[in-house]
Amino acid sequence: MxxxxxxxxxxxxxxxxxxxxxxxxxxxxxxxxxxxxxxxxxxxxxxxxxxxxxxxxxxxxxxxxxxxxxxxxxxxxxxxxxxxxxxxxxxxxxxxxxxxxxxxxxxxxxxxxxxxxxxxxxxxxxxxxxxxxxxxxxxxxxxxxxxxxxxxxxxxxxxxxxxxxxxxxxxxQGASNDGTRLMAEWYDAGLIGDVDTIYCWTNRPVWPQGIKWPDPSTNIPKELDWDLWLGTAPKKDYVEKLVPFNWRGWWDYGTGALGDMGCHLVEAPFRVLGLQYVKDVQASVGSVYVDSFRKGNFPESCPPSSHITLTFPKTNKTKGDVTLHWMDGGIQPERPDELGPNEKWGGEEGNGTLFIGSKGKMYASTYSDAATLLPKERTKDANAPQKYKRVAGGANGHYAQWVEACLAGYGKMEVSSPFEVAGPLTEALLMANLAVRGHDLKGGAFKYTWDNQAMKVTNFDAVNQYVKRQYPAGFELKA
The missing domain is CATH 3.40.50.720 (NAD(P)-binding Rossmann-like Domain)
Structure with missing residues (x-):
């Protein structure tokens, strides 16, 4: 009704x-x-x-x-x-x-x-x-x-x-937080020198990954239109507990921990360093154990953990290529030497972003909150001019900012994450997922090179099937 x-x-x-x-x-x-x-x-x-x-x-x-x-x-x-x-x-x-x-x-x-x-x-x-x-x-x-x-x-x-x-x-919404702008100002002021290495990590997944596809069920809730929920995905029988949240761990519907948290944690590196498209990527993934025996992974499911290394070409804000390490499933980088043995490492939610520069380091937690220079005492004495306009309300203002910009009309107001920025960011993360999926196809960790103009991996064609999938009748997507 x-x-x-x-x-x-x-x-x-x-x-x-x-x-x-x-x-x-x-x-x-x-x-x-x-x-x-x-x-x-x-x-x-x-x-x-x-x-x-x-x-x-x-x-x-x-x-x-x-x-x-x-x-x-x-x-x-x-x-x-x-x-x-x-x-x-x-x-x-x-x-x-x-x-x-x-x-x-x-x-x-x-x-x-x-x-x-x-x-x-x-x-x-x-x-x-x-x-x-x-x-x-x-x-x-x-x-x-x-x-x-x-x-x-x-x-x-x-x-x-x-x-x-x-x-x-x-x-x-973290793209509208003060933290990402503050770190850009610190970097522009030369407080940490030139950055060539970044670490981003998360405690996700907090949903099932690396598991076998469940047995189908005939108990489709009367309130749910299963075929509409599938939409652009391949036709499959209904399974329990996939809706409303556990779909994230299945490749047909979700993009794993990287898709869930990457747009929050990698946004700051894109803004601070002016990153765009990926040059190459490689991945190692955690394995699934069943009855104490290593079983590899189930190809329809995202892995339980991964460490992905992405290379971005030099930008007008770096002296050379930038290496970004992504870690999920609870994997974290080594604690910086500048942190004391009892100082908290990472954000409250087990997520973080660390910039390693030639003259220092800085990091932040989820949504670029708690931006901090290392050692931490440097933060309160940091002296960098404000260059970037703040968004009223920070992360919460992300929504009102879009509403105001829509009312003003195209090109009249700035927004924090327009598709001209969000698109390349998303592409980089999905490119990383190609390496994760290639791990199963090729049977191990290899470096995949990327042709950005052609939108294809140049040295392992099999993984290109995931660049653009086939759409079922009634849900075609054509340019």
């Missing part, structure tokens, strides 16, 4: 309505000034100043995204869409006037004139198709991290943002 609502026409797609409002306002100004309280009180925002948002994925992270857009005071949650009524329940209760759909394609077809922007918070495998079709309609988009499931999709969305001239933002 769906709920009725009064729809609000998108002014940008209805010039006659916009002109009518402007001409009416000018005529009214000729004989009277209407007090603001008559229009709705002190906090009143005119409908023309509100962004009408359609939320695709209304539960979990989508629920908090939608709520944060509404908190900006300038976003009207006009539509909600989710394949699982259980997940959507809280958002529907919070926004009872928002019309509800299960299929985003039906919502786009019927309501495209009635919303201005789309928030996409679904499993990774459906990000690109939902966002791309919205962009084709001229809708601004906010997409949860990682931006896409495949490298080709990330390039497609990056190009589409420019082609369709829409405001974009990826949901790595």
């Amino acid at each position: 769906t709920e009725d609502k009064e729809t609000t026409t998108n002014e940008s797609s209805n010039p006659s309505r916009r002109d009518f409002i402007k001409s009416g306002a000018l005529a009214a100004a000729g004989f009277m000034i209407v007090p603001r309280f008559v229009l709705g009180g002190t906090g009143y925002t005119a409908p023309s100043d509100m962004l009408n948002v359609a939320g695709v994925g209304a539960g979990g992270k989508g629920e908090s995204d939608i709520a944060n857009f509404a908190k900006s005071g300038k976003a009207n949650i006009a539509f909600l869409c989710d394949v699982d009524d259980r997940q959507a329940a809280k958002s529907r209760a919070s926004f009872p006037k928002a019309k509800y759909y299960k299929d985003w394609r039906e919502m786009y077809d019927k309501e495209h004139k009635n919303f201005d922007a789309v928030s996409v918070s679904t499993p990774d495998h459906n990000h690109a198709i939902i966002a791309y079709h919205a962009m084709q309609m001229g809708k601004h988009v906010y997409v949860q991290k990682p931006l896409t499931h495949d490298i080709w999709e990330a390039r497609l969305l990056t190009d589409a943002a420019k082609k369709y001239k829409v405001v974009t933002q990826m949901g790595n």
